[in-house]
Amino acid sequence: MDSLGYLLHGFETALTWQNLLYCLLGVSFGMFIGVLPGLGPTAGTALLLPLTFALEPVSAIIMLAGIYYGSMYGGTITSVLINTPGEAASLITCLDGHPLAKQGRAGAALGIAGIGSFIGGIVSIVGLVLIGPFLAKQALKFGPPEFFALVILGLSLLLGLMGKSLLKGIIGALFGLSLAFIGQDQSSGIIRFAFGQTELMKGIDFISIAMGMFGLSELFLNAEESLKGKASAPPKVKGLLPNKEEWGPSMKAIGRGSVLGFLIGLIPGTNSVIPTILSYSMEKKLSKDPSRFGKGALEGVAGPETANNSYCGGALIPLFTLGIPSSPTVAVLLGAFIMHGLTPGPTLFQKNPDLVWGIIASMFIGNAMLLIMNLPLANVWARITMVPFKLLFPIIIIITIVGTYSLNNSMFDVGAMLVFGILGYLFKKAEIPLAPIILTYVLGSLLEKTLLQSLTIFKGDFLGFFTRPISGTILSIAILSMLFSIITSIRNKRVITEDVEM
């Protein structure tokens, strides 16, 4: 119970008016960069880092951490409203969030995402306080082979998101995988499919693809409809809270998402997309009526949104306890610690208890602030869906273009985004689902990298994966889950035909 005493002491630090102010500044700025597609939490924290030199270390880190978890709240908003993920972690939210918005239920989607994010955030902080240090050591057992297994599991679960036709889904998935080939191959150094373009050497940016395929193509479709004079009037915003019967499943989804996100966050090297995919697939599998998913199932928003927030809290554990940054944003936070003369790692809790517990306490406060900001704002944001299309269209175009440009200050990314917008439009016309494309793209590079790393470690022996307990278990689960999906789809064709339509 020592922790509790320390935590109370931490609140003492966090509740000074300066620290409250910095916390508020951090979470607001985090929300803001989450809303802006393109400017993600990594760039956001890095840009503000020099501004914190003059601050007390504890205030500086409170603010920077606030940006990190605040951005996870903001990313939801664009996903739901304009089908464009503000950052990768909110990608899955497009699947059900946007259909909900089309039904006039953007408020409910944003509301449940806010509640889920809050619960996920709090659960992961409690986990950080209670069992963090113990779990962090276990997480080190995850090496390249285990990551590879985890990615395979993620991909196997994609089978459930394939859309009307399994064949078209697989076309999409393979297209996404082949996009991941563009650029320099890490293990041989050979540059593939770059056609002499320096910009292509690093591969195409995720944001360019996501914003083009999801956001821009949606605009093209809408524009086409309004040209034909068939555009449906903007939906009336109704119901800012979930329906009575939705509360139960949503809260369960939030509970499961919290645990899942936290556990994945512990593993250094994962990204925030993996817990959202796992959570979405899990909710779909556990649902009584999986056919609702993709058409506006509230659990499909609640689970993943919770998972990405609790992932954040989990990801701080390896940083605090082992000094290991588990994601790019956390690496920037590590930089902030070092610049302020602090050393994250096992000694941090002993040497700087005031600081650590102050930060942890501030995260409780920051999450509460975000909840207060988000619930009433959900109402305001949701009204955006009522803005007539001809007014919204140019605004969205500006947001997507500025957002893509801000990634690397490069017009190339903007061009790529436009190309993928057109591709996305064509794919939608051909009824090829977009979700597998973008998800296999995200996982594809990780898949290739970890496979080659593992094979180098195993000296080229594929069976090596099954000689390690964790990777063996995960791979077996993945194979079973694939078999299960195939068997159920053969037995019960109805589920597949009415499946997610993007």
Place this chain on the structure above:
Amino acid sequence: MKKKISMAVALILMFVLVIGCAQKETGSNSKQQTNAGASSAKKTEYPTKPITLIVSYAAGGGTDLGARLLTPYLEKELGVPVVVENKPGGGGWVGWAEMLGAKPDGYTLGYVNAPAVFAGYLNPSAKRKETIDNFELIMNHVIDPGVIAVRADDKRFSNVKDLIEFAKKNELSANANGVGTENHIAALQMNKELGTKLRSVQFSGSAESITSVIGGHVDVLFAKVGEVLEPMKAGQIKILAVMTPERVPQLPDVPTLKESIGSNIEYHSLRGIAGPKGMDPQIVAKLQDAFEKAMKNPEHEKKMSDMGLKVDGTKGEAFKQLLKKEEASMVEVKGLLGW
């Protein structure tokens, strides 16, 4: 309608006001600073406007942090704002290509990272024409010295000699941060000159590499001093040797590779300031002067030392020779990279 128009006008005016204020502020700011450095500003009419400093890596990385730590002191010396611009991608060559394409007027400068810069043109699949000769080399900022380390509870090796002897007979896995990066080349050089059997596992960055060595997935860690100080203090890894000619102040007890086994293999990365070829020599001299003063600022040196970095300050021709030597050692192992 009238009301709306007047609202719009008011809004526009407000914008103009805000912009005007902002400009005035920066204007007076830089004026103050020029006054402060007036004595040195008299000879040439440079600089008169903000300078762009291109960092070819993402915000928050080592190069970026170093650049952002240096610019405040540099601004003091030069009297104009120095804006760090991140242009990541292409192994650094997105930013370098942009810098080389800029006018050589001294207003577009950038960080050049070695040996990363060589990999961009020595790798034949990159099909690149520019080489290090296209850069106007101004001054080296930092040397990031490399070390060789293993997991703290790895019983097989207590010193670097053990490790080398073991690796001659047995295959060991070692990390690398990509093909042709400094730690990859170090491992290849050891294989070539010492006969070790190191297999390089490619990771995306040092954080990943260190994690997999601590986790016991990879045997040997090649990393920089700044990256290993914390895990060493935490008892997660033990550092067997530093791969520089002399011991480093942050690790006084760790021997150099040369002391231990008499090998001359060195491993470090350099991050220096360059511009496009063809800059006015007077401007170059002025920049060298300003960079030197900024780098020698004790506050700056202390911050860099805390991060495990050594402020270098080799300039002009000497800097060029330094890079040429690095390039030559990379060409030596080119065959091993399959290039």
